[in-house]
Amino acid sequence: MIKLLNVRKGFNIGQSNEFIAVRGVTLTLAVNGITVLKGPSGSGKTTLLSLIGCMARPTSGRIEISGDNDILKNRTIDSVEVTSLPERFLTEIRRRTFGFIFQQFNLVKGITVLENVLLPSYPLGEKYSFVRPRAEMLLKMFGLGERAQTKIEWLSGGEMQRVAIARALMNDPPVLIADEPTAHLDSKLSSEFMTIIAQLKNSGKTIIIASHDPLVFDADSIDRVIVVRDGLIDGDGK
Amino acid sequence: MRRWIEKQHSILDFTLSSLLRRKAKNISLFLVYTLVVFLLGSAMLFTTAMKREALLILKDAPEMVVQRLLMGRYDPIPMDYLNTIKKIRGVTSADVRLWGYYYDPVMGANYTLMVPHHDPPAPGNIVIGHGISRVRTLDKGDIFSFRAYDGRVQSFTVTGELSAASELVSADLILMADADFRILFGLPDSRATDIVVKVRNQKELRTIAGKITELLPDTRPIIRDEIVRTYDAVFDWRGGMVVVLLIMALSAFIIFAWEKASGLSAEERREIGILKAIGWETADILAVKTYEGSLVSFLSFSTGILAAYAHVFFFSAFLFAPALKGWSVLYPDFRITPFIDPYQLTVLFFLTVVPYTVATIIPSWRAAIVDPDAVMRS
DSSP: OEEEEEEEEEESTTSTTOEEEEEEEEEEEOSSEEEEEEOOTTSSHHHHHHHHTTSSOOSEEEEEEOSSTTTTTTOOSSOEEGGGSOHHHHHHHHHHHEEEEOTTOOOOTTSBHHHHHHGGGGGGTOOHHHHHHHHHHHHHHTTOGGGTTSBGGGSOHHHHHHHHHHHHHTTOOSEEEEESTTTTSOHHHHHHHHHHHHHHHHTTOEEEEEEOOHHHHTSTTOOEEEEEETTEEEEEEO | OHHHHHHHHHHHHHHHHHHHHTHHHHHHHHHHHHHHHHHHHHHHHHHHHHHHHHHHHHTTSOSEEEEEEETTEEEOEETTHHHHHHTSTTEEEEEEEEEEEEEETTTTEEEEEEEOSSSOOOTTEEEEOHHHHHHTTOOTTOEEEEEOTTSOEEEEEEEEEOOGGGHHHHTTEEEEOHHHHHHHHTOOTTEESEEEEEESOGGGHHHHHHHHHHHSTTEEEEEHHHHHHHHHHHHHHHHHHHHHHHHHHHHHHHHHHIIIIISOOHHHHHHHHHHHHTTOOHHHHHHHHHHHHHHHHHHHHHHHHHHHHIIIIISTTTTTHHHHSOSOSSOOOOOOOOOOOHHHHHHHHHHHHHHHHHHHHHHHHHHHTSOTTHHHHO
């Protein structure tokens, strides 16, 4: 379970260009299923997503990751209050708990598809002979087995999207976070993406998506839609 | 520990692929870096080796030379001073020397003319240094003419050539007979160039020098250590002059390195953001940048130093020789004995590697400490 208690996030605090993106959000996200944060551009959903994914610290409020051991993988404690953790521990929680799919895919250019998928595993210090087959298996799963040695820049948009998903799954995180994943995809590729997401949900993953694309929040596989507007929760349901 | 090694292995792998991805930037850095190390290294190796060479030569120089002064300037010394000096207690031997300079207007070069103590050439004959035989294309049996002090032409037969091994000191040397020397320069039999003195006890050198000045107030005794110090200063000054120029080159390099290595491109900054977002720690990113900087530094430093070594010791420092070997027209053609001063090598290492590494790491650190969510908002 991921709990947000009166979370606020501001940028350039105390300066003339101060901007508050999230204005005191209290929210509980259950494990399993797909949750969509829906809202127009600038509503604060991406900021909320980065706070949930331990990418940024809130200006005030608390974020707690708790519940079963699935989320706190390899940890013996029941829950952890992540907002006060030092960077090292926060990073460890982030890489073991969350996999990220970014709007721009954010793949590293100049290296191969396989190397991109392997990147999240490097800081873990696992043997190459152990991680490589896992990366190859993920690429096969997304129909990219033949493209493993291709440089990223030679891929189509859909292929890049699938490489980004494979990379997000590399460390087998229990939670997948996707920020506007269909923003650069046509309708066909967006549908394909939602099919993959549904399969991942069925395999036991928790998925949190920020999107204002009806193809995403109207999909059958979605379990919960949270409406975000002006940095506040404006609705919660299916 | 095994995990740590595996992690470093993966990070090193990524570093190598990063270096290859930015080939043009890294190759240009490598070339400029190598060039700076090569220039600085050449200057350092050359001046150190030259100083050592000069010291080795001066090791056999006379312990003391006595010159006569007239109006504060050098003047040929009267031969009878020899007996006065010989009588001083502690003096093992004293000998007069005949040597001088001759300006050759044909070559625009100065030659050193000398009468050797042992086996001087027969009157009418001369033995010449390798430098002279090279520029005047003279061989054994050839005639070499001089214009004497009174304008008359004196001709000599070349009967030998000094070995190339001693060229550093003998390139411009001409050996001749006592009588020929005196005729050429118009030096009376009662005068000599200077007197060399050997003493029994080295510790008494200064005392004996004092006694000579007391007995012969118009003379100036010069002790070998003073000559060594002068040579040292001369080469240090010459080396220093080049080092000053090269420090300017080094400064330019630091600016270049700062610009090239530190000026993280938008692409590199984005990459750092991606790595942080997918779970890399700031320390992991700094490790990549440190490995990158170290690899470029190490490769450039090694290549630069090896090239400098080859330049100085195999190719006789052909780039620097005109500035560093002296002012003569007859540059000695010789191989310097390889010699490396570990202290200077260390100084050069820190002068080049440290600024480069700092230039590489600081901006990467600044980029790496930003929140990883920056990549989501970009």
